[in-house]
Amino acid sequence: MVDIREVPEADIDRALELAYLVFHDRPEKAARERHHALLLRCDRIGAYDGDVLVGFMAAHDLRLSVPGADLPCPGLTFVCVAPTHRRRGVLTGMMTRMMRRAGEAGRPIAALWASEAAIYGRFGYGGATTGATVEIDSTRPLALRIDPDRRPLRLVDPEDAVDVIGPFHEAARAGRPGRPGRSPERWRDEWLTEQDEEDEELSPPRIIVLGDPGEPIAGYVIYRTKPADDGGAARSPGLVRVDELEADTPAVAAALWECVAALDLTGKVSAWGRPADDPLLHFAADRDQVRVTAQFPALWLRLLDVRAALTARSWAAPVELVLEVHDARLPDNAGRFRLKAGPHGATYGHADGPADLALDVRELAACYLGGTRITELVAAGLVQEHTPGAAAALDDALRTPVLPHTGDEF
Ligand SMILES: CC(=O)SCCNC(=O)CCNC(=O)[C@H](O)C(C)(C)COP(=O)(O)OP(=O)(O)OC[C@H]1O[C@@H](n2cnc3c(N)ncnc32)[C@H](O)[C@@H]1OP(=O)(O)O
Numbered sequence: 356m357v358d359i360r361e362v363p364e365a366d367i368d369r370a371l372e373l374a375y376l377v378f379h380d381r382p383e384k385a386a387r388e389r390h391h392a393l394l395l396r397c398d399r400i401g402a403y404d405g406d407v408l409v410g411f412m413a414a415h416d417l418r419l420s421v422p423g424a425d426l427p428c429p430g431l432t433f434v435c436v437a438p439t440h441r442r443r444g445v446l447t448g449m450m451t452r453m454m455r456r457a458g459e460a461g462r463p464i465a466a467l468w469a470s471e472a473a474i475y476g477r478f479g480y481g482g483a484t485t486g487a488t489v490e491i492d493s494t495r496p497l498a499l500r501i502d503p504d505r506r507p508l509r510l511v512d513p514e515d516a517v518d519v520i521g522p523f524h525e526a527a528r529a530g531r532p533g534r535p536g537r538s539p540e541r542w543r544d545e546w547l548t549e550q551d552e553e554d555e556e557l558s559p560p561r562i563i564v565l566g567d568p569g570e571p572i573a574g575y576v577i578y579r580t581k582p583a584d585d586g587g588a589a590r591s592p593g594l595v596r597v598d599e600l601e602a603d604t605p606a607v608a609a610a611l612w613e614c615v616a617a618l619d620l621t622g623k624v625s626a627w628g629r630p631a632d633d634p635l636l637h638f639a640a641d642r643d644q645v646r647v648t649a650q651f652p653a654l655w656l657r658l659l660d661v662r663a664a665l666t667a668r669s670w671a672a673p674v675e676l677v678l679e680v681h682d683a684r685l686p687d688n689a690g691r692f693r694l695k696a697g698p699h700g701a702t703y704g705h706a707d708g709p710a711d712l713a714l715d716v717r718e719l720a721a722c723y724l725g726g727t728r729i730t731e732l733v734a735a736g737l738v739q740e741h742t743p744g745a746a747a748a749l750d751d752a753l754r755t756p757v758l759p760h761t762g763d764e765f
Pocket residue numbers: 377378431432433434435436437440441442443444445446447448467468469470471473474477
């Protein structure tokens with residue numbers, strides 16, 4: 356009989372051993388210490404078979420930008436079940452406990468990054484943001500259709516970076532749904548850590564900011580480099596891996612991309628997890644030089660309290676309709692509800708009349724940040740439109756000026 360309960364501090368190392376076993380990992384001492392410190396700050400739930408920890412899950416205490424608001428949002432991580440106890444409902448038990456606890460604590464939404472896309476839909480999570488991997492052939496200067504901002508660029512010491520770029524990042528979050536806030540620890544351990552956890556050949560992080568001296572910065576780029584590999588047939592050019600690039604204007608973004616593409620002794624820029632509507636893809640003059648090499652679901656979102664989530668976000672256009680929502684895990688969300696929303700806010704309460712749209716809570720989550728259209732899901736047979744035009748009307752109301760984006764993998 357497996358018991359689901361909180362994991363005390365004393366069991367954190369056991370939880371990490373389980374995670375390393377399950378994720379086929381053998382991290383160095385420094386990474387283990389970072390993971391330990393991270394789990395100390397997380398909510399932790401475990402599955403115990405007698406005294407043996409056979410399942411584990413943690414949740415960061417995050418805030419997530421949603422259209423017009425910033426909501427508390429547990430960010431699930433380190434989800435693992437021992438190979439001896441798979442497919443017996445251990446994850447289901449831990450997830451049920453985690454969702455109930457988060458709901459009781461007044462968290463309207465929860466989020467995660469999935470190791471495999473097939474796992475979390477059954478728990479009501481929908482793919483809410485899309486990431487794109489963008490590669491630039493930088494063996495030649497980056498060809499641009501707009502003039503880059505010519506204000507000065509300067510290098511910032513990683514030690515000072517949180518003070519310099521942290522406020523810019525925090526302000527930029529409000530402009531794009533799907534972005535978690537970053538604690539100083541997350542900045543230090545995830546973005547600015549000297550040694551990249553996944554690729555030890557990469558340089559420490561380099562930070563370049565753009566802006567006039569004494570003025571607030573107008574943008575920044577964080578990148579790491581790897582020297583050219585001249586060995587044998589698998590010769591590869593020096594690499595610039597862009598970890599983050601934020602800019603106030605397209606001209607600032609153009610200057611920062613141009614800068615990283617021009618780094619000496621490198622021939623390729625690779626940026627993982629960029630927004631699907633990255634302006635670079637439009638202002639690049641040669642789309643053979645700037646290519647999207649992969650697209651993937653990034654943040655998976657769960658609406659734990661649909662009413663609280665829908666009434667917290669902003670709405671781009673007026674809409675009034677009845678939704679029939681299915682939620683197999685959290686029955687308070689299930690039923691028929693009238694959504695009345697518009698630029699001045701939203702109400703959401705039980706309705707008697709016939710439904711205009713019927714959908715699972717998972718589909719609502721996929722559309723909540725504006726990254727997926729309801730009409731696409733009608734076309735895919737996943738949302739039933741009982742009143743013609745209802746899906747398009749809801750899309751107009753859910754629309755965001757830019758696509759949601761999540762660059763923080765956790
Ligand atoms: C946010 C993150 O941390 S993502 C990381 C997720 N963790 C991993 O990938 C580590 C390796 N895998 C594992 O530890 C485990 O296999 C887990 C956590 C994915 C699943 O744990 P389990 O206890 O076996 O899941 P559980 O028994 O509750 O399964 C519930 C359902 O999900 C399904 N399921 C579980 N894992 C998967 C999967 N990888 N792909 C597809 N379906 C899955 C089960 O078949 C089951 O379906 P059913 O309800 O129709 O019978």
